[in-house]
Amino acid sequence: MKTHCIYVCRNLLAFLLSLFLLSAAVFYAARLAPGDPLVSYYGDHAEKMTPAERLQAEERLGLHEPIHIQYLCWLRSAARGDFGISYKYKISVLQVIGERLPNTLLLGGVSLLLIFTLALGLGILCTLQEGRWTDRLLCRAGTVLSCIPEFWLSLILILIFSVWLHWLPSSGAYSAGHGGDPLDRAAHLILPLSIVVSGHLWYDAYIIRSRLLTEIRAEYVLLAKAKGLSRKQILLRHCLRNIAPSCLNRMALSVPHILGGTYIVETVFSYPGIGTLTYESARCQDYNLLMVLSLFSGMLVILCSMLAQICSERLDPRLRPAPEPPADVPAPSEQAAGRLKRRMAVKSPKPLPHRR
Amino acid sequence: MDPRFTLTGIRPAPPPPTPSRQRAARRPVPAAAMLAAIVLGCLFFPPFLPKDPSYLDLYHANTAPNAEFLFGTDAMGRDLFSMVWYGGRISLLTGFLSTAISAAAGILLGTASGLAPRWLDGLLMRLTEIFLSIPGLLPAILLQAALGKASVLSLSTVLGLTGWAEIAKAVRTEVRQLRGSAFVTASRCMGGSPFHILRRHLLPNFLPAILFMLVMRFRSAVASESTMSFLGLGLPLELLSWGSLLSLSERSLLSGAWWAAVIPGVFLAATLLCVTELGSGLQTAGQYGPSGL
Numbered sequence: 001m002k003t004h005c006i007y008v009c010r011n012l013l014a015f016l017l018s019l020f021l022l023s024a025a026v027f028y029a030a031r032l033a034p035g036d037p038l039v040s041y042y043g044d045h046a047e048k049m050t051p052a053e054r055l056q057a058e059e060r061l062g063l064h065e066p067i068h069i070q071y072l073c074w075l076r077s078a079a080r081g082d083f084g085i086s087y088k089y090k091i092s093v094l095q096v097i098g099e100r101l102p103n104t105l106l107l108g109g110v111s112l113l114l115i116f117t118l119a120l121g122l123g124i125l126c127t128l129q130e131g132r133w134t135d136r137l138l139c140r141a142g143t144v145l146s147c148i149p150e151f152w153l154s155l156i157l158i159l160i161f162s163v164w165l166h167w168l169p170s171s172g173a174y175s176a177g178h179g180g181d182p183l184d185r186a187a188h189l190i191l192p193l194s195i196v197v198s199g200h201l202w203y204d205a206y207i208i209r210s211r212l213l214t215e216i217r218a219e220y221v222l223l224a225k226a227k228g229l230s231r232k233q234i235l236l237r238h239c240l241r242n243i244a245p246s247c248l249n250r251m252a253l254s255v256p257h258i259l260g261g262t263y264i265v266e267t268v269f270s271y272p273g274i275g276t277l278t279y280e281s282a283r284c285q286d287y288n289l290l291m292v293l294s295l296f297s298g299m300l301v302i303l304c305s306m307l308a309q310i311c312s313e314r315l316d317p318r319l320r321p322a323p324e325p326p327a328d329v330p331a332p333s334e335q336a337a338g339r340l341k342r343r344m345a346v347k348s349p350k351p352l353p354h355r356r
Numbered sequence: 357m358d359p360r361f362t363l364t365g366i367r368p369a370p371p372p373p374t375p376s377r378q379r380a381a382r383r384p385v386p387a388a389a390m391l392a393a394i395v396l397g398c399l400f401f402p403p404f405l406p407k408d409p410s411y412l413d414l415y416h417a418n419t420a421p422n423a424e425f426l427f428g429t430d431a432m433g434r435d436l437f438s439m440v441w442y443g444g445r446i447s448l449l450t451g452f453l454s455t456a457i458s459a460a461a462g463i464l465l466g467t468a469s470g471l472a473p474r475w476l477d478g479l480l481m482r483l484t485e486i487f488l489s490i491p492g493l494l495p496a497i498l499l500q501a502a503l504g505k506a507s508v509l510s511l512s513t514v515l516g517l518t519g520w521a522e523i524a525k526a527v528r529t530e531v532r533q534l535r536g537s538a539f540v541t542a543s544r545c546m547g548g549s550p551f552h553i554l555r556r557h558l559l560p561n562f563l564p565a566i567l568f569m570l571v572m573r574f575r576s577a578v579a580s581e582s583t584m585s586f587l588g589l590g591l592p593l594e595l596l597s598w599g600s601l602l603s604l605s606e607r608s609l610l611s612g613a614w615w616a617a618v619i620p621g622v623f624l625a626a627t628l629l630c631v632t633e634l635g636s637g638l639q640t641a642g643q644y645g646p647s648g649l
Binding site for chain 1: 501636
């Protein structure tokens, strides 16, 4: 129980510390970068201001102070849950993000589900058909698909399905006046979804395939075969369970990549999500918005990697932190430790040959 | 005992693949030939091209491919055939430069981490892992947006500085294995500086291991450059690259000029595919024994 507590506390502390460092880094980098935040607040008017007006405007936005004072001010209000207003939209940052976040979550979430199920299916299929034409064809197609840049594939799909066939809309999240219609949403989602899925699918499928291919060469597979299990049974009941921890780990790590990687698709399809918002805020020096968005992605990254670790530890007992040794076992003496060290030293691996 | 049988005698061992066949199977000749054609074409064609790629021939804007304009013209009346070859130069140059920067940063950091004491090593590797988990192009886009207007050099630097993490990790693993070996100790005893050891003893040993990564780095650098230029965050329109060529194509698609979007993209995708094929030819893994299923 005690180890458990320490474990949770340590992770929590690491989480808060990394968020703090990230916020400081982004804050300094954004303010030191060239560019005028007043332009995003006042529009073109900012360029015609007299120096006195400028000074006044900067004072109103709190931009006249030294950076570290500004940072402390930001920290103080952020701790109270007030992240300031967006310079461009003139409303609360959280409100701006709240309007767009569901769109990205919908796109990212559905693609996550599709990617994982399809990758698992493809990986298993390729392993079962190893070396036959299905496997070779899938591998070939996957390599080709993963080589095509996302943005170009989007263009081609728009060309085929929107321009030539007129089947699907080419931009936006819904048609004007049809915001609540699920069918309309789905039609707008198909093209962006297929781009996100095709961009990530093969990588995951390939990893599952190569893990499974290594796994089916283990001795226990031979034993299971000798016992009379069918190929599918061996693969699904034994091999899949063995590779599950590493696969789950991999999937948890790819969550931020998929959720954060939708901005290319969002831009091409003019899909109102937070990917485009992030880019916009960096470009227009919209400091408050940029801070919250980077903290959000940072949080996602850290949470997912923690989740990955916890998942694999739960599934694979070998990875759990070692329990504390019971108190009655004496700690190894200095002498014994020295002996052990010497023994380990003798066992050091053979030096590798020197190649030129 | 028949040497074809393993000790357990359950399965006959497969005959060892003959070296020549093995090598032929791994050598991607068509991909190499195609890549060579594209690269050499980009390097040597431009002086002999009949059209100036930056000339705006507004009479012939959005012309479909014909005998005069082999690949057609774009919305501004520029000849796509010349633009593709000129654009390839910049795209490939950016790829090379940023790969070189990534490689230098990755090798230096990886070696430093591999030779460093345990606490520093742990710190550096933590940093690398955080860097690896940041999604794709995001840091490059933010950095470039903050730097303002892009040039070939600034874009390559941005892409190079955001792509070192994988290389550093691989180099560090290799250096950790090598640092205890006798020849490194001997060189150190004779007073070899860290840079001397890196160049003469470590680099030749870990280079084969990271060569595949370097090739893949090149691929993703070219892809990132075109993606960023396409989004309008990378090279400006007048600096021709495959990405900036394509940045106008979204509009030309809607006006029916499919060639402006398809042709440069085919060049880009073909290059990326060939590079990938070459890279997987370098990879030593992927050779499996007989299946147990």
